[in-house]
Amino acid sequence: MAAQEKPIRIIIGKVGCDIHERGALILARAFRDAGMEVIYLGRYQTADTVAKTAVDEDASVVALSDHTGSMRYIADEIVASLEKYGGSDIPVVSGGLIPKKDLPYLESLGVTGNFGPGTALPIVVEHIQKTVEKSRQAAKA
Amino acid sequence: MATQPENNENPSVVYDRSLGGMVRDATQAFIPLQEVYTPEDIQDTDYERDLNDPGKYPFTRGIYERMYRDRLWIKSFIVSYSTLEETNQAFKEYLANGQTGLRLLADLPIQSGLDPDHPSSWNAMLCGGISSYALETYEKMLDGLPLENVDYELAHMGMSSFLCCYSYLVAMMEKRGLDISTLRGAAINDPFRSKIVYGCPDFPTEIDRRITLDLIEFAVKNTPKWKAYAPNGVDPQQSGFTAVQEAAHVLAVATAVYTDLINERGISLDEVGATVFSMDAESDFFETLCMFRATRRMWAKIAKEKLGATTARAQSLRIGIRTSGLSLQTQKPLNNAARVTLQILSCVLGGVNSLDASSIDEAIGLPSREARLFNLDAQHIVTHEANVPLVADPLGGSYYVEWLTNKIEEEANQILQTIEDNGGMWACLESGWLRHQIDASRMRVQAEINEGKRLIVGVNAFEGEEGPINKAIENCAYKVPSKKMRQKTIADVKRLRATRDKEKVNASVVELYNATKEGRNVVRATIEASKAGVTLGETVGVIRMAYGYGYDPLNQIEAPAFITELLGGK
Numbered sequence: 001m002a003a004q005e006k007p008i009r010i011i012i013g014k015v016g017c018d019i020h021e022r023g024a025l026i027l028a029r030a031f032r033d034a035g036m037e038v039i040y041l042g043r044y045q046t047a048d049t050v051a052k053t054a055v056d057e058d059a060s061v062v063a064l065s066d067h068t069g070s071m072r073y074i075a076d077e078i079v080a081s082l083e084k085y086g087g088s089d090i091p092v093v094s095g096g097l098i099p100k101k102d103l104p105y106l107e108s109l110g111v112t113g114n115f116g117p118g119t120a121l122p123i124v125v126e127h128i129q130k131t132v133e134k135s136r137q138a139a140k141a
Numbered sequence: 142m143a144t145q146p147e148n149n150e151n152p153s154v155v156y157d158r159s160l161g162g163m164v165r166d167a168t169q170a171f172i173p174l175q176e177v178y179t180p181e182d183i184q185d186t187d188y189e190r191d192l193n194d195p196g197k198y199p200f201t202r203g204i205y206e207r208m209y210r211d212r213l214w215i216k217s218f219i220v221s222y223s224t225l226e227e228t229n230q231a232f233k234e235y236l237a238n239g240q241t242g243l244r245l246l247a248d249l250p251i252q253s254g255l256d257p258d259h260p261s262s263w264n265a266m267l268c269g270g271i272s273s274y275a276l277e278t279y280e281k282m283l284d285g286l287p288l289e290n291v292d293y294e295l296a297h298m299g300m301s302s303f304l305c306c307y308s309y310l311v312a313m314m315e316k317r318g319l320d321i322s323t324l325r326g327a328a329i330n331d332p333f334r335s336k337i338v339y340g341c342p343d344f345p346t347e348i349d350r351r352i353t354l355d356l357i358e359f360a361v362k363n364t365p366k367w368k369a370y371a372p373n374g375v376d377p378q379q380s381g382f383t384a385v386q387e388a389a390h391v392l393a394v395a396t397a398v399y400t401d402l403i404n405e406r407g408i409s410l411d412e413v414g415a416t417v418f419s420m421d422a423e424s425d426f427f428e429t430l431c432m433f434r435a436t437r438r439m440w441a442k443i444a445k446e447k448l449g450a451t452t453a454r455a456q457s458l459r460i461g462i463r464t465s466g467l468s469l470q471t472q473k474p475l476n477n478a479a480r481v482t483l484q485i486l487s488c489v490l491g492g493v494n495s496l497d498a499s500s501i502d503e504a505i506g507l508p509s510r511e512a513r514l515f516n517l518d519a520q521h522i523v524t525h526e527a528n529v530p531l532v533a534d535p536l537g538g539s540y541y542v543e544w545l546t547n548k549i550e551e552e553a554n555q556i557l558q559t560i561e562d563n564g565g566m567w568a569c570l571e572s573g574w575l576r577h578q579i580d581a582s583r584m585r586v587q588a589e590i591n592e593g594k595r596l597i598v599g600v601n602a603f604e605g606e607e608g609p610i611n612k613a614i615e616n617c618a619y620k621v622p623s624k625k626m627r628q629k630t631i632a633d634v635k636r637l638r639a640t641r642d643k644e645k646v647n648a649s650v651v652e653l654y655n656a657t658k659e660g661r662n663v664v665r666a667t668i669e670a671s672k673a674g675v676t677l678g679e680t681v682g683v684i685r686m687a688y689g690y691g692y693d694p695l696n697q698i699e700a701p702a703f704i705t706e707l708l709g710g711k
Contacts, residue, residue, distance in 0.1 A: 016264030
């Protein structure tokens with residue numbers, strides 16, 4: 001990565017009432033250790049808050065965490081909210097308990113990663129670095 | 142650690158005699174272990190003072206003289222599927238297969254104190270259980286099931302769930318003309334857990350603290366076989382605590398709440414009777430069973446020496462278990478059968494009184510029916526084929542087990558002292574100290590996993606390939622509720638609001654508000670409100686307003702017009 005490149009600024013969002021926070025907290029630390037600027041909004045957020053924060057804070061990427069199996073509904077809302085606030089260019093990644101049958105749908109929305117529990121932290125970090133890199137290239141092009 | 146050969150085309154197999162060798166020399170809770178223990182390691186142990194026979198103070202070896210010969214542990218687990226009808230059917234099937242404790246739960250919005258039509262409910266609605274937004278949902282869910290002298294348990298997170306769901310049970314009994322003093326069971330109600338683990342938004346701590354006392358007081362007077370409160374170590378441990386920290390935590394929670402109860406309500410521990418702790422069974426086999434033994438002994442001493450309990454009942458600790466969900470893995474889920482079975486065994490050897498075994502497919506989704514039946518069968522096999530429960534505390538006297546039990550007590554006592562030095566549990570909650578302890582411990586565990594010092598089979602060791610059996614388990618796990626089911630639930634709550642008797646609703650809302658504001662016990666008012674069809678979200682809102690807080694815990698919606706009108710001038 002070029003020296004003048006800004007560090008990755010990542011928003012971690014948990015939308016709705018899912019209380020399982022361990023994954024989000026462990027990842028927040030791993031992202032920070034990898035040199036990213038981490039904004040973890042905590043639990044009980046709305047999609048609007050997450051999207052608006054991402055736009056206001058000029059985030060490089062939004063990471064969603066959910067363990068209810070409802071990521072497809074959350075992703076729907078996030079994508080719509082990002083569009084509403086003019087942040088459609090911000091890539092979205094996700095992780096948690098995600099039903100396998102929902103993976104193609106999430107990919108079709110442009111939500112990538114979609115990692116399950118126990119994924120090695122470097123794999124998640126690398127995916128985010130690559131995703132941001134790609135989105136920065138696209139912005140330049 | 143050694144790696145498998147990478148290239149499958151290479152026919153030569155690497156032989157590594159050390160593959161699969163031990164990587165640890167300490168327990169999960171970081172207690173360093175010797176290779177062997179001898180009489181010297183427990184030379185200070187006095188049988189009568191430190192162990193004694195089962196059923197005798199300090200109850201290290203179990204709280205009943207004949208232990209499982211007289212009563213097996215309660216086989217309990219959460220049954221809470223997306224629909225009321227499905228949950229009702231499942232209870233009937235599981236009871237026929239040997240389930241003896243009916244553990245109730247709700248979806249995450251309800252547990253947070255929100256009705257299904259709250260804007261933040263949609264994403265998690267019907268996930269993890271039913272939407273018990275009002276009494277009518279319990280009437281459907283428990284249709285045809287007995288209420289008297291059956292072990293019910295409430296496993297929710299928020300104080301509002303304990304208040305409302307207990308009220309639903311009592312209201313149902315009263316409506317059916319049953320004697321409410323025959324209501325049996327326990328609520329895993331713990332005002333610390335709802336905040337440090339869940340950050341539950343329903344009420345601030347001052348309200349949680351008061352309603353906990355209201356619930357205990359009401360139960361002691363009206364439903365004495367119902368334990369309205371149970372310090373919970375399961376979720377703090379799942380969030381990061383070690384077994385030692387968990388033991389210290391539940392003891393400190395119990396001390397804090399009972400101190401309030403004695404000082405503010407004048408109710409003694411003798412009146413409360415036995416205490417229930419809800420604890421975790423993690424994968425470290427000996428540490429888990431020793432934690433139960435140490436915790437029973439420590440509680441007996443605290444109850445007697447600090448809290449003035451004089452009866453054996455009030456000094457004895459019933460331990461209810463939920464085996465670790467965190468230890469279960471999505472990778473090669475068949476392996477979870479081995480994990481759960483070992484955890485069940487450590488619970489039985491540790492003399493627990495009720496057991497909620499996690500399911501092999503739980504890391505993938507809600508437990509499927511067959512996975513639940515496996516939980517029951519595994520316990521039947523431990524009982525009837527392995528003959529484990531025949532003899533009380535069969536490991537008592539083992540040099541290692543007694544040393545480790547002593548060691549856990551010693552380390553937990555140090556933590557209890559630190560908590561006291563920090564101003565006690567309520568101060569430790571408010572200052573964020575407790576939360577910090579959980580975070581720090583979680584990071585320490587995660588660092589060991591990253592460094593390969595803590596191996597999890599299928600995850601960071603022995604990854605291997607999944608075959609058809611594992612794939613079948615993945616495909617059988619319970620599926621997430623559809624949009625249609627969620628929409629129907631919203632329609633149901635709206636229909637209830639439109640059809641209930643407005644006068645009764647209004648009167649009960651005003652009484653709930655007044656009882657809360659005037660410092661009277663809120664439980665009776667909540668029971669009457671639930672009979673009138675007041676919803677859980679409305680109950681939360683009215684109690685909050687009586688304290689001067691906004692109606693909505695998440696500050697996203699206004700109070701309904703009729704409530705503002707009723708309470709506006711107050």
